[in-house]
Amino acid sequence: MIGGDAAGMSxxxxxxxxxxxxxxxxxxxxxxxxxxxSYSACGIxxxxxxxxxxxxDLVARTADExxxxxxxxxxxxxxxxxxxxxxxxxxxxxETTHTIEYxxxxxxxxxxxxxxxxxxxxxxxLVAGVHPVKNLDDGALWTELLAGPARRAVIVGGGYIGIEMxxxxxxxxxxxxLLTRSRVMxxxxxxxxxxxxxxxxxxxxxxxxxxTVTRLTSVDGAVTSAVxxxxxxxxxxxxxxxxxxxPATELGxxxxxxxxxxxxxxxxxxxxxxxxxxxxxxxCESQHxxxxxxxxxxxGTHANKQGRVVGDALFGGSRAFHGVLGTAxxxxxxxxxxxxxxxxxLSTRQAVDAGHDVAVLATESSTVSGxxxxxETMVTKVIADRRTRALLGVQIVGGPGAGKRIDAAAAALxxxxxxxxxxxxxxxxxxxxxxxxxxxxxxxxxxxxxx
Amino acid sequence: MIGGDAAGMSxxxxxxxxxxxxxxxxxxxxxxxxxxxSYSACGIxxxxxxxxxxxxDLVARTADExxxxxxxxxxxxxxxxxxxxxxxxxxxxxETTHTIEYxxxxxxxxxxxxxxxxxxxxxxxLVAGVHPVKNLDDGALWTELLAGPARRAVIVGGGYIGIEMxxxxxxxxxxxxLLTRSRVMxxxxxxxxxxxxxxxxxxxxxxxxxxTVTRLTSVDGAVTSAVxxxxxxxxxxxxxxxxxxxPATELGxxxxxxxxxxxxxxxxxxxxxxxxxxxxxxxCESQHxxxxxxxxxxxGTHANKQGRVVGDALFGGSRAFHGVLGTAxxxxxxxxxxxxxxxxxLSTRQAVDAGHDVAVLATESSTVSGxxxxxETMVTKVIADRRTRALLGVQIVGGPGAGKRIDAAAAALxxxxxxxxxxxxxxxxxxxxxxxxxxxxxxxxxxxxxx
Numbered sequence: 001m002i003g004g005d006a007a008g009m010s011x012x013x014x015x016x017x018x019x020x021x022x023x024x025x026x027x028x029x030x031x032x033x034x035x036x037x038s039y040s041a042c043g044i045x046x047x048x049x050x051x052x053x054x055x056x057d058l059v060a061r062t063a064d065e066x067x068x069x070x071x072x073x074x075x076x077x078x079x080x081x082x083x084x085x086x087x088x089x090x091x092x093x094x095e096t097t098h099t100i101e102y103x104x105x106x107x108x109x110x111x112x113x114x115x116x117x118x119x120x121x122x123x124x125x126l127v128a129g130v131h132p133v134k135n136l137d138d139g140a141l142w143t144e145l146l147a148g149p150a151r152r153a154v155i156v157g158g159g160y161i162g163i164e165m166x167x168x169x170x171x172x173x174x175x176x177x178l179l180t181r182s183r184v185m186x187x188x189x190x191x192x193x194x195x196x197x198x199x200x201x202x203x204x205x206x207x208x209x210x211x212t213v214t215r216l217t218s219v220d221g222a223v224t225s226a227v228x229x230x231x232x233x234x235x236x237x238x239x240x241x242x243x244x245x246x247p248a249t250e251l252g253x254x255x256x257x258x259x260x261x262x263x264x265x266x267x268x269x270x271x272x273x274x275x276x277x278x279x280x281x282x283x284c285e286s287q288h289x290x291x292x293x294x295x296x297x298x299x300g301t302h303a304n305k306q307g308r309v310v311g312d313a314l315f316g317g318s319r320a321f322h323g324v325l326g327t328a329x330x331x332x333x334x335x336x337x338x339x340x341x342x343x344x345x346l347s348t349r350q351a352v353d354a355g356h357d358v359a360v361l362a363t364e365s366s367t368v369s370g371x372x373x374x375x376e377t378m379v380t381k382v383i384a385d386r387r388t389r390a391l392l393g394v395q396i397v398g399g400p401g402a403g404k405r406i407d408a409a410a411a412a413l414x415x416x417x418x419x420x421x422x423x424x425x426x427x428x429x430x431x432x433x434x435x436x437x438x439x440x441x442x443x444x445x446x447x448x449x450x451x
Numbered sequence: 452m453i454g455g456d457a458a459g460m461s462x463x464x465x466x467x468x469x470x471x472x473x474x475x476x477x478x479x480x481x482x483x484x485x486x487x488x489s490y491s492a493c494g495i496x497x498x499x500x501x502x503x504x505x506x507x508d509l510v511a512r513t514a515d516e517x518x519x520x521x522x523x524x525x526x527x528x529x530x531x532x533x534x535x536x537x538x539x540x541x542x543x544x545x546e547t548t549h550t551i552e553y554x555x556x557x558x559x560x561x562x563x564x565x566x567x568x569x570x571x572x573x574x575x576x577l578v579a580g581v582h583p584v585k586n587l588d589d590g591a592l593w594t595e596l597l598a599g600p601a602r603r604a605v606i607v608g609g610g611y612i613g614i615e616m617x618x619x620x621x622x623x624x625x626x627x628x629l630l631t632r633s634r635v636m637x638x639x640x641x642x643x644x645x646x647x648x649x650x651x652x653x654x655x656x657x658x659x660x661x662x663t664v665t666r667l668t669s670v671d672g673a674v675t676s677a678v679x680x681x682x683x684x685x686x687x688x689x690x691x692x693x694x695x696x697x698p699a700t701e702l703g704x705x706x707x708x709x710x711x712x713x714x715x716x717x718x719x720x721x722x723x724x725x726x727x728x729x730x731x732x733x734x735c736e737s738q739h740x741x742x743x744x745x746x747x748x749x750x751g752t753h754a755n756k757q758g759r760v761v762g763d764a765l766f767g768g769s770r771a772f773h774g775v776l777g778t779a780x781x782x783x784x785x786x787x788x789x790x791x792x793x794x795x796x797l798s799t800r801q802a803v804d805a806g807h808d809v810a811v812l813a814t815e816s817s818t819v820s821g822x823x824x825x826x827e828t829m830v831t832k833v834i835a836d837r838r839t840r841a842l843l844g845v846q847i848v849g850g851p852g853a854g855k856r857i858d859a860a861a862a863a864l865x866x867x868x869x870x871x872x873x874x875x876x877x878x879x880x881x882x883x884x885x886x887x888x889x890x891x892x893x894x895x896x897x898x899x900x901x902x
Contacts, residue, residue: 407858425865
């Protein structure tokens with residue numbers, strides 16, 4: 001396995017189990033560039049916020065634990081070349097070049113954060129104070145940066161990491177400006193993105209949409225401001241790069257493994273990308289179940305599931321990865337208010353692009369029975385096909401308890417159910433948990449009545 | 452409509468909308484025995500607890516609001532007879548007997564709380580201090596009872612209302628003894644019921660299983676103790692009757708409308724129970740989607756959905772009620788700890804009785820990522836058919852955030868999905884909301900691996 005995070009280590013352990021079940025011997029080598037394995041990248045903003053005490057807490061299984069299970073784990077080992085004909089991998093470790101042979105190769109190289117040219121010095125290094133949020137080393141660097149006198153932060157990017165870092169930096173007492181190329185949370189429809197933007201603004205974030213950074217100013221190599229495409233200069237002690245990620249597929253591409261439009265590998269249901277070569281996790285594109293098209297969704301939960309499938313397949317297993325729905329969730333918590341954000345399936349734009357005759361409705365309702373303490377407003381948007389009545393997507397923005405409701409919608413999409421199914425199904429009700437028609441069902445029912 | 456709570460008023464409003472859509476005139480008369488309409492019976496324990504300030508808060512729509520919508524609502528009007536041949540209803544109001552004609556009749560008479568003989572005086576009244584928890588009048592009586600010097604409560608019944616009242620009475624500072632005929636929360640498997648019993652005991656409830664009351668002692672007509680089948684005498688200032696409900700079908704039965712094993716009406720998908728007679732809500736049995744058999748599930752969410760279907764059907768609509776899964780949720784919150792309790796589909800016992808070759812596994816996991824503040828333990832039990840791999844049921848007991856996960860399982864059951872679907876589907880993940888494999892999916896995956 002090349003890569004020792006979620007996908008690679010899931011594949012390694014799954015392969016061990018599959019080999020054992022098949023009565024075969026498995027010799028599994030994992031090459032990992034960093035010194036860390038099996039960590040939660042998604043947890044890093046909460047470490048930076050101070051909610052999680054240490055980067056070690058984010059490590060699900062340590063190197064020692066993997067080795068004790070029988071995995072030959074090589075850390076600080078950077079793969080530099082793959083030869084799929086000779087079946088060899090070349091890697092650098094301790095300033096030495098090694099070549100090892102494989103019977104089967106698993107590419108689990110993850111994704112790279114997007115780093116624009118303006119973030120780098122002429123020599124190619126990151127400007128001091130400017131950094132992405134991707135791996136544990138990044139997390140450690142951020143805790144160092146914030147231990148100093150930094151007071152002003154600019155976050156570039158208004159997606160998941162952008163708003164999670166806005167929460168983290170507000171918690172750390174910084175003033176925060178968030179720049180986004182288009183709108184906040186563009187993976188949701190604009191009306192729901194607007195609600196999130198409002199929550200950011202109410203918490204004191206200076207949100208600037210339809211803009212980005214053209215250049216930085218710096219003093220003694222450390223950032224002092226970001227100059228935007230609007231010509232504004234925003235003072236900054238630190239700049240968060242939250243512009244998304246791209247699949248880390250250089251190794252495979254150089255070896256002739258095909259990639260897709262998003263430059264991710266294109267595994268089949270079992271993870272195969274070429275003879276004796278497999279891929280899993282953020283370096284892959286996945287099949288979107290609502291369109292049948294490939295989509296790039298970098299998320300730990302898929303990486304784990306795909307790694308498990310691949311490890312199993314290496315020893316003849318028949319498990320499969322059955323695609324993604326684009327389900328996602330996060331929150332923005334600041335100033336005593338929590339805004340939960342979730343989506344699954346197609347957005348309105350995606351549904352139109354996929355050729356659906358789209359019916360869509362956003363409905364405001366309550367997280368729990370209105371008379372209960374803690375009842376908060378939530379907005380549920382339901383997207384369906386007007387002709388077939390198929391449910392296409394759901395989006396939620398609301399107070400505590402709103403977000404995880406998305407799972408019932410995701411299950412309905414997984415089963416290719418209709419908007420009527422979502423309205424009628426037997427969801428749970430009790431006053432501390434829901435209104436008598438659950439928010440999801442009020443929203444689905446109202447849309448169903450209109451089509 | 453006979454009955455002006457969830458089912459009856461939903462039917463009334465649905466009928467108004469359907470008539471309007473059909474360009475027809477609707478004259479809708481609702482007869483309601485009490486002085487209240489459209490109230491949340493499920494909210495009464497939280498009113499008794501003091502979490503909800505007033506019974507008025509539990510009223511979703513007042514009599515005036517219904518009348519303003521064009522409904523001829525007659526309160527304190529007790530229907531005494533139905534003649535399905537003459538199509539008349541006789542009722543008593545203001546000590547006068549009235550008879551009205553109908554074109555279509557909707558029976559929405561709800562359910563009666565079970566009141567054992569020992570709870571009554573020789574004259575047939577309830578012993579003072581002894582009361583069920585069913586309608587707003589009961590709620591008002593409980594707030595009066597608890598305004599006095601009552602210190603010791605006995606709750607008879609260990610189901611949903613029993614544990615909700617245990618929470619309420621602990622909140623009010625009473626000492627609580629809970630007696631249950633078999634185990635606590637018998638609608639869950641015994642191992643999960645055990646977890647709930649433990650939570651009750653840890654909060655200071657004196658839980659006595661496999662017992663019930665044989666008689667009461669009283670002084671000056673007010674209860675002073677309950678004597679159990681074990682011969683124990685438990686001192687009590689108040690006794691809560693939480694022994695469940697039975698369908699209130701006397702009117703229909705007397706008029707020849709058929710009832711089922713549980714003595715509930717047997718509506719078809721549109722709610723029809725006899726020519727020109729319809730029924731909705733707690734007076735009905737519903738089809739259980741997992742067995743195809745009739746089941747009696749008294750729950751406001753079904754009452755609302757059924758009422759809507761019936762109202763629509765009265766004016767030619769084609770909506771249908773597609774059955775129940777037995778989804779239910781509640782909580783027990785006391786002493787700073789919250790235990791959420793949820794179930795859907797068949798329990799192990801129900802699955803065996805229905806002839807399945809049952810595979811079952813309970814898995815302990817975490818409500819959110821283990822390193823996040825607020826992570827709590829939850830136990831998820833998954834029940835599947837070993838031969839077909841069909842998902843049959845899920846049960847959850849755990850900390851805040853655990854319970855509402857049941858909805859994703861309910862959606863999977865609604866779509867007749869497999870245990871593999873539940874393990875593989877694209878559920879939402881972020882550290883403040885879930886582990887990287889959601890608790891539901893860990894549990895489903897582990898069971899799937901064993902069958």
